[in-house]
Every structure is written in structure tokens, then in C-alpha cells.
Amino acid sequence: MAELGYRLIRDEILERISRGEWAPGSLLPAEADLAKEYDCARGTVNRALQSLAEEGIIERKRRAGTRVKALPARKAKFEIPIIRLDVESTGAVYKPKVILRRKTLAPAAIVKSMRLRAGTRALHLQTMHLASGRPYAFEDRWVNLKAVPDILNAPLDEISANEWLVRYAPYSSGEVSFSAASASEREASMLQTPIGSALFAVDRMTWLGEVYITFMKLYYKPGYKMRTNI
Amino acid sequence: MAELGYRLIRDEILERISRGEWAPGSLLPAEADLAKEYDCARGTVNRALQSLAEEGIIERKRRAGTRVKALPARKAKFEIPIIRLDVESTGAVYKPKVILRRKTLAPAAIVKSMRLRAGTRALHLQTMHLASGRPYAFEDRWVNLKAVPDILNAPLDEISANEWLVRYAPYSSGEVSFSAASASEREASMLQTPIGSALFAVDRMTWLGEVYITFMKLYYKPGYKMRTNI
DNA sequence: CAGTGGTCTAGACCACCAG
DNA sequence: TGGTGGTCTAGACCACTGA
Known part of the structure; x- marks a missing residue:
């Protein structure tokens, strides 16, 4: 299942979370496994997951793996207006x-x-x-x-x-x-x-x-x- | 000048901008040149610059290069509070x-x-x-x-x-x-x-x-x- | 201890677009 | 059209930390 761009992988993972495939608090597969599933390099999955982590959707810890946040606090970005x-x-x-x-x-x-x-x-x-x-x-x-x-x-x-x-x-x-x-x-x-x-x-x-x-x-x-x- | 981590490169570039080495509106060196200067791979510089672009400090365009934003609109991130x-x-x-x-x-x-x-x-x-x-x-x-x-x-x-x-x-x-x-x-x-x-x-x-x-x-x-x- | 994510590397191809 | 950033790859080493 070759994809184009880490953004697509990020969006697909986000959708799988939305659909409930991975509930809040639960563990996602390791990067290596997702890479195999999406048939891409681990680095690509890493970028996708880091992006989701920045948005506050998931939490990542070495050794402990990647979890969907129990209380997903979505972050809003405001431009300080001129x-x-x-x-x-x-x-x-x-x-x-x-x-x-x-x-x-x-x-x-x-x-x-x-x-x-x-x-x-x-x-x-x-x-x-x-x-x-x-x-x-x-x-x-x-x-x-x-x-x-x-x-x-x-x-x-x-x-x-x-x-x-x-x-x-x-x-x-x-x-x-x-x-x-x-x-x-x-x-x-x-x-x-x-x-x-x-x-x-x-x-x-x-x-x-x-x-x-x-x-x-x-x-x-x-x-x-x-x-x-x- | 080997550095540890793209964050250090990002911070250093940010400081050089703050000090006025690159004024608002001006062009930064190409990724390849910065990579040579910091003695690291281009990918590392790329991550550093992408991070600054996300914060609204610089603007990047293919072929046109990387510029310090003329009116740097710093972005504020708010957590939508629970x-x-x-x-x-x-x-x-x-x-x-x-x-x-x-x-x-x-x-x-x-x-x-x-x-x-x-x-x-x-x-x-x-x-x-x-x-x-x-x-x-x-x-x-x-x-x-x-x-x-x-x-x-x-x-x-x-x-x-x-x-x-x-x-x-x-x-x-x-x-x-x-x-x-x-x-x-x-x-x-x-x-x-x-x-x-x-x-x-x-x-x-x-x-x-x-x-x-x-x-x-x-x-x-x-x-x-x-x-x-x- | 062993498995996870964090990061770097060197190279590659491509999309874009200003000159 | 050539130089730029965007992205992928395959591999590597390391820091961290749970079992």
C-alpha cells in the first residue's frame, strides 16, 4: 500500500483513530510495524507520528510506545495579529x-x-x-x-x-x-x-x-x- | 562545527536572525550551504528550517529560497482547555x-x-x-x-x-x-x-x-x- | 535487558518556479 | 532550465525506560 507523502499516512492514521480503531488511551503499533503496513521507510512513519504528537493527538515515549491521548487536547494556533x-x-x-x-x-x-x-x-x-x-x-x-x-x-x-x-x-x-x-x-x-x-x-x-x-x-x-x- | 540535534541548529539560526545577521525580508543561505557550515547532512538543516517555518519566523519556497518574514507573525499555540x-x-x-x-x-x-x-x-x-x-x-x-x-x-x-x-x-x-x-x-x-x-x-x-x-x-x-x- | 522512539546520514528523485 | 526546498529511503547509533 504505497502512499504519497507522510501527510497521507498522518491523515490515514488520524482517521483510524477517529473511527475508533485505536481508542483514547490505547497503544498504537510500533513505527516499524506501521512502516511495514504502509510499505514505506520508518522515517516516513516517524514524521507522520511526530506531526500528530505536535497537534496533541497522541503521546510518544521511548520504549513505552505511542498512545492515543486519554483526553485529547487539540491545540489551536493563533497568529498574533498585526x-x-x-x-x-x-x-x-x-x-x-x-x-x-x-x-x-x-x-x-x-x-x-x-x-x-x-x-x-x-x-x-x-x-x-x-x-x-x-x-x-x-x-x-x-x-x-x-x-x-x-x-x-x-x-x-x-x-x-x-x-x-x-x-x-x-x-x-x-x-x-x-x-x-x-x-x-x-x-x-x-x-x-x-x-x-x-x-x-x-x-x-x-x-x-x-x-x-x-x-x-x-x-x-x-x-x-x-x-x-x- | 558539529552540533547535537536539529534543535540546536534551529536555535542558533534563530539567534542569528535575532542579532540581525539576516534582517526581516532577507534571504538565508540555501540548505546545502548551511549544511556545509554546520557540518551536517542537509536533512538536519531541513528539519531545523521547517521548524522555524512552522513557528512563522521564516518563509520557504522552492527555487526562491528561505526568507526571514518581513512581518514576523509569531504564532501562539493555545491548548483548547478542558x-x-x-x-x-x-x-x-x-x-x-x-x-x-x-x-x-x-x-x-x-x-x-x-x-x-x-x-x-x-x-x-x-x-x-x-x-x-x-x-x-x-x-x-x-x-x-x-x-x-x-x-x-x-x-x-x-x-x-x-x-x-x-x-x-x-x-x-x-x-x-x-x-x-x-x-x-x-x-x-x-x-x-x-x-x-x-x-x-x-x-x-x-x-x-x-x-x-x-x-x-x-x-x-x-x-x-x-x-x-x- | 531489549524494544521503543529520536535523530543523523548520504544519496536520491521530484515539483516548483524565478531568471 | 537550473537551483531550490520537499520528501523518501535504508541503514545506523543512541537514549530512554518498562518488563
């Missing part, structure tokens, strides 16, 4: 508008979470992301000037701080969290929505090596949804 | 409580999105997810009884519908979306929070092949955050 592309994909015209841009002492909470030295000055930015002139999202951001001093010279009304940072320090790691927030007076007036509206909020902190770069809070206009497939 | 495990990881005791369980005509919106036949009866379930007796999340779900008739016999006060479905039809595909919602009277009373509170909401629809299985809306108690790393 707002400009998000907006433009709806056909609207994107424009960032800087509301506040001030070099100032960072408040205690920011100093702590970004591990700055006490008394450090940081760049505080507030930006409205506009879609064809209408509010799309409101961003509140702190930037560590020790890490990226050049941002002071960036034309942030043409390119958003997010995109600027992505170009300057592109491959930092970070933490992201999603939540719901009630619009305070500030967010409400920015997004032109009543106080107390439910807003989808994204928090993001990024760093490069040991150096914290930026902390950002983003509030989307009411009705925003973040979608993906599993 | 609420019981979520709750238990906080040290609380999980308990699902069925509020409503009724075989009934599906409303038009559900019929349409689940592609049921008009006049089909479906199972309507409302479940409170409790953490040590306190409200954690409220779930509103429709189940296609043609797809999983056996759910009528499931002990849904012991195992949540979600987990039951995961065991019965574990490897369906689906769509997920995250949003913020204002608590209606129903959600507010369920979650013991004021009407209008901002709730983190998850919509999920799953199917197996051509058959739609279930549509679910989940409202978390105020303050819930969904976290991940990038």
Missing part, C-alpha cells in the same frame, strides 16, 4: 493615531513586571488604531528605552509602534493573555462606546534575552472576535 | 451541574450553522461548571443527536458533555472564536455577577467529516484570562 493587516483584510484603510507619547517615570506595576530599575524613565504610548477613520482598537503601551532608544525617532503616525518594534527587535519571546474587560471612561471615549461595554482585551509583554522590551494592553472595539480552526 | 483540568490545576474541586437538558427543535440559527435538516430535534444542554461549589463557567450547548445518539444515556452530572464528546468522537475538527460579551440576565444569575459584566466567551463548533456534532458557547466568570507564551 492590527494593520487585520484591518486591511476587511477592506478598510488602516491608520494609527498617537494619542499620548511621553517619556516618564514608569508606574510601580510596570517597573515590576518589566523588571526595570526603580526610577527608570520609559516611553508611555497611547495609540488609536483606526479603520477608515473609525475606532478599531485602543492600545496602551510602555517601552523600555534602554532596550530600544531609537523608537524616540520613529514616525509613529505612519507605522505603528508594534510594527516598528517588530522590525527593530523582531524575534523576542513574550507572554500573551486574552481576557474581557469593562470599558472604563477612557476606553469608552476612545472607542466611542458606552462606559461598561464588554471589550476584548489582549495583554502582551515581550523581551529579548534578559532585556524587557515592551508591555502592551490592547482593547478592541465591541464585537471583535478572534477566530481559528482546530 | 475545564475540569483548568479548575483542578487551581486546587479546586470540579463539578459539572446540568441546568437544562432537553430534546427539542433547534432554533433557526443553530439549524443553519450546524447544517441540520429543518425540523430536526437536537439536545439542548446548559451546564454550570463549578470550582469547589463556586461558579466558574456557564456553558450553552447544542448536540446533534443524529451524530451522537448515545449522549442521551451519558451521566452528565459526573462527566461533562465536553469530556463525554471528546471520548466518543474525539478527533473532530472545528472552529473556535474568542470574544467579550456583556452578561445578560441569564449569564449574570448563573455566574452570580451583575448584569452587564464583561465575560470572556468562547464559541466552538465541531464536526467529524461531514457531520456536525456540537455547537457550544462558554461564558467564563469575570476575571478569567487565557494565557500563553510566544
Whole structure:
């Protein structure tokens, strides 16, 4: 039964799991046996199974073999969105508008979470992301000037701080969290929505090596949804 | 420069990108050249680069070569959470409580999105997810009884519908979306929070092949955050 | 201890597509 | 059309760990 591509083998194995041939918790045949069955090299089966393991469908251990996960937690992949592309994909015209841009002492909470030295000055930015002139999202951001001093010279009304940072320090790691927030007076007036509206909020902190770069809070206009497939 | 493992090569290449050796948009050396540089087989470099491509760091095209993405959209992976495990990881005791369980005509919106036949009866379930007796999340779900008739016999006060479905039809595909919602009277009373509170909401629809299985809306108690790393 | 998955190798063929 | 990445192969050695 010669197949074309490890993807086909992966899909076929996935279907056999779906049909119940291998129940959650049970053991799959060894790679060598599957290779014989599919008449291919073991390496091909290995790639197929590694792919399923990455998706969270199966668990693999040396010597113990490959098992269907007892509680298959399917993993969803989200692209951390670049707002400009998000907006433009709806056909609207994107424009960032800087509301506040001030070099100032960072408040205690920011100093702590970004591990700055006490008394450090940081760049505080507030930006409205506009879609064809209408509010799309409101961003509140702190930037560590020790890490990226050049941002002071960036034309942030043409390119958003997010995109600027992505170009300057592109491959930092970070933490992201999603939540719901009630619009305070500030967010409400920015997004032109009543106080107390439910807003989808994204928090993001990024760093490069040991150096914290930026902390950002983003509030989307009411009705925003973040979608993906599993 | 013999390395141990394609992961090391991947990390090293990532670091070279971070340091700016290859800027966003620029071309990386061909696999064969990198293999020579790292003194390993091309297959090893290939695995390293495929891994970076999956993470959204680079783009690869036959003949055109490998480029650092111009706008590196780092991908975040979220595990679609199983609420019981979520709750238990906080040290609380999980308990699902069925509020409503009724075989009934599906409303038009559900019929349409689940592609049921008009006049089909479906199972309507409302479940409170409790953490040590306190409200954690409220779930509103429709189940296609043609797809999983056996759910009528499931002990849904012991195992949540979600987990039951995961065991019965574990490897369906689906769509997920995250949003913020204002608590209606129903959600507010369920979650013991004021009407209008901002709730983190998850919509999920799953199917197996051509058959739609279930549509679910989940409202978390105020303050819930969904976290991940990038 | 022995069987499993993890990984590397050297070579091969092919699909794709930019020059 | 030639150089690129995508993939397969057959074999090998090793790390891990359950019986």
C-alpha cells in the first residue's frame, strides 16, 4: 500500500483513530510495524507520528510506545495579529493615531513586571488604531528605552509602534493573555462606546534575552472576535 | 562545527536572525550551504528550517529560497482547555451541574450553522461548571443527536458533555472564536455577577467529516484570562 | 535487558518556479 | 532550465525506560 507523502499516512492514521480503531488511551503499533503496513521507510512513519504528537493527538515515549491521548487536547494556533493587516483584510484603510507619547517615570506595576530599575524613565504610548477613520482598537503601551532608544525617532503616525518594534527587535519571546474587560471612561471615549461595554482585551509583554522590551494592553472595539480552526 | 540535534541548529539560526545577521525580508543561505557550515547532512538543516517555518519566523519556497518574514507573525499555540483540568490545576474541586437538558427543535440559527435538516430535534444542554461549589463557567450547548445518539444515556452530572464528546468522537475538527460579551440576565444569575459584566466567551463548533456534532458557547466568570507564551 | 522512539546520514528523485 | 526546498529511503547509533 504505497502512499504519497507522510501527510497521507498522518491523515490515514488520524482517521483510524477517529473511527475508533485505536481508542483514547490505547497503544498504537510500533513505527516499524506501521512502516511495514504502509510499505514505506520508518522515517516516513516517524514524521507522520511526530506531526500528530505536535497537534496533541497522541503521546510518544521511548520504549513505552505511542498512545492515543486519554483526553485529547487539540491545540489551536493563533497568529498574533498585526492590527494593520487585520484591518486591511476587511477592506478598510488602516491608520494609527498617537494619542499620548511621553517619556516618564514608569508606574510601580510596570517597573515590576518589566523588571526595570526603580526610577527608570520609559516611553508611555497611547495609540488609536483606526479603520477608515473609525475606532478599531485602543492600545496602551510602555517601552523600555534602554532596550530600544531609537523608537524616540520613529514616525509613529505612519507605522505603528508594534510594527516598528517588530522590525527593530523582531524575534523576542513574550507572554500573551486574552481576557474581557469593562470599558472604563477612557476606553469608552476612545472607542466611542458606552462606559461598561464588554471589550476584548489582549495583554502582551515581550523581551529579548534578559532585556524587557515592551508591555502592551490592547482593547478592541465591541464585537471583535478572534477566530481559528482546530 | 558539529552540533547535537536539529534543535540546536534551529536555535542558533534563530539567534542569528535575532542579532540581525539576516534582517526581516532577507534571504538565508540555501540548505546545502548551511549544511556545509554546520557540518551536517542537509536533512538536519531541513528539519531545523521547517521548524522555524512552522513557528512563522521564516518563509520557504522552492527555487526562491528561505526568507526571514518581513512581518514576523509569531504564532501562539493555545491548548483548547478542558475545564475540569483548568479548575483542578487551581486546587479546586470540579463539578459539572446540568441546568437544562432537553430534546427539542433547534432554533433557526443553530439549524443553519450546524447544517441540520429543518425540523430536526437536537439536545439542548446548559451546564454550570463549578470550582469547589463556586461558579466558574456557564456553558450553552447544542448536540446533534443524529451524530451522537448515545449522549442521551451519558451521566452528565459526573462527566461533562465536553469530556463525554471528546471520548466518543474525539478527533473532530472545528472552529473556535474568542470574544467579550456583556452578561445578560441569564449569564449574570448563573455566574452570580451583575448584569452587564464583561465575560470572556468562547464559541466552538465541531464536526467529524461531514457531520456536525456540537455547537457550544462558554461564558467564563469575570476575571478569567487565557494565557500563553510566544 | 531489549524494544521503543529520536535523530543523523548520504544519496536520491521530484515539483516548483524565478531568471 | 537550473537551483531550490520537499520528501523518501535504508541503514545506523543512541537514549530512554518498562518488563
